[in-house]
Amino acid sequence: MPLAKHFYRVFYRLLLLLGFAALLGLIIDQMYLCIGLVLLVLVLWYSYNLIQLSDWLSSKKNLYPPSSNGLWSEIFDGIYRLQKKNRQRRKELGQVLKRFRDGAEALPDAAVVVESSGQIIWCNRLARQLFGLRWPDDNGVLITHLLRYPEFIQHFNLHAQSQTLPEEPVLIPSPTRRDSIIEVRMVPYALGQILILGRDVTQMQRLNQMRKDFIANVSHELRTPLTVLQGYLEMMQDPDMAQALPGTKAVDMMSDQTIRMFSLVNQLLVLSRIEANEENIFEHVVDVPNLMSLIEKEANQLNADKGHKIRFDIHPQVKIFGVEEELRSAFTNLIKNAIRYTPAGGEIDVIWCYCKDKGTACFKVSDNGDGIEEKHLNRLTERFYRVDKARSRATGGSGLGLSIVKHVLAHHKSELEISSVVGEGSRFSFSFPADMVVFEEVSKN
Ligand SMILES: Nc1ncnc2c1ncn2[C@@H]1O[C@H](COP(=O)(O)OP(=O)(O)OP(=O)(O)O)[C@@H](O)[C@H]1O
Ligand SMILES: [Mg+2]
8 A cells, every 4th residue: 555545544543533532522621631541542552563563573483463453454464474475585595595505515526615715615515525624614714724735725825816716727635535636626706705626536547647658568568679670670781790690590589579569469459359349248158168178279289398287177067158259368368377477397277167056157277386476466457567577578478468357357247366375376266147157957868
């Protein structure tokens, strides 16, 4: 209702009351008393309603307004409507805030909002895990007091001084996760605040390092034979030196180095093929006993120089799902290693067995060679890793064999286990889960 209308309504009522009081006063000859009494009643009425209003506004339990009439009832209703609207708005705002918080919590990055001075305003769950922040305990604490890494502090101060955020991220170790590296970025946020985003890049850094190591290793491995070849070729080009060159020895050396390079490139190709192979392992059944008899023949040929006693104990009924070419290269690599690294006249056992209880199939190669020191065991499956580089190279090893085995097994739901005792020998084994095993019952007739 418009203000003027209210005013006139109240004014007329007041005038009417006073007029009525004055009339009554004239009749009983007590005009001032009557007007005074009416005014007193009015004051009491207004006071009563004001007390009711104040009571209602200060009460948290009572949502509904007190009952009254006239203008007071309209005032109460008006306030009630406003309160209702506010409550609804607060509820909506609360929902928006909750949605924002949920979104920020679901971020794949750690997020911390700080003042430009560095005081923490808010952080999400990942920030608590990655940066080790405690919430709400760290509210208002300087971020540079909690992440005390010189690179981080320098990066942060750079912004505080220049008011422009450095584009480049900074790498810091995680205070909570050992060996983890966090990439930290700073983004301008509302009203001079800064949003600090952190992401665990340990895996990426590791892959990057592996890539660099891999290129360095391949170049190094190829450089040695190429240097030998180049040396002989230069000697051949020089007529004086060519005469002094021991003909067959040079050709033998060159041929050895070419074979080395060829085998290295072959191993690399096998490795990359296996890594890229997404073939469904359940498409074909591999006849492992049959495969083993072929591998046994090859092993015996390889063993001609060393004269090891090699025993093959193969379960004839156990086959598995898988990729034959990959499995063959895994089995062969382990057997070749045992032959290669066991001193002449050693004993090698190759076992392919079936575990009836679990339904799993298991492959083991054990030798009684020199064994491998504990510190090397975890690294053996890294590309190009060799316990004794010179010795391994002399026997033609490039350090890729066990890496190939690891990848093949990962593709076949298995894992390589290595145990070794220095001076006693080594054992390389792995088993395939029951769902990959095909056990062929032999008919009794
Ligand atoms: N049975 C074993 N006994 C002792 N040492 C072993 C045995 N098998 C592997 N090793 C050690 O592990 C290293 C890595 O083996 P891996 O098969 O990966 O490479 P490699 O045999 O040197 O080369 P490649 O297999 O590519 O020809 C070897 O260099 C060797 O030092
Ligand atoms: Mg090998």
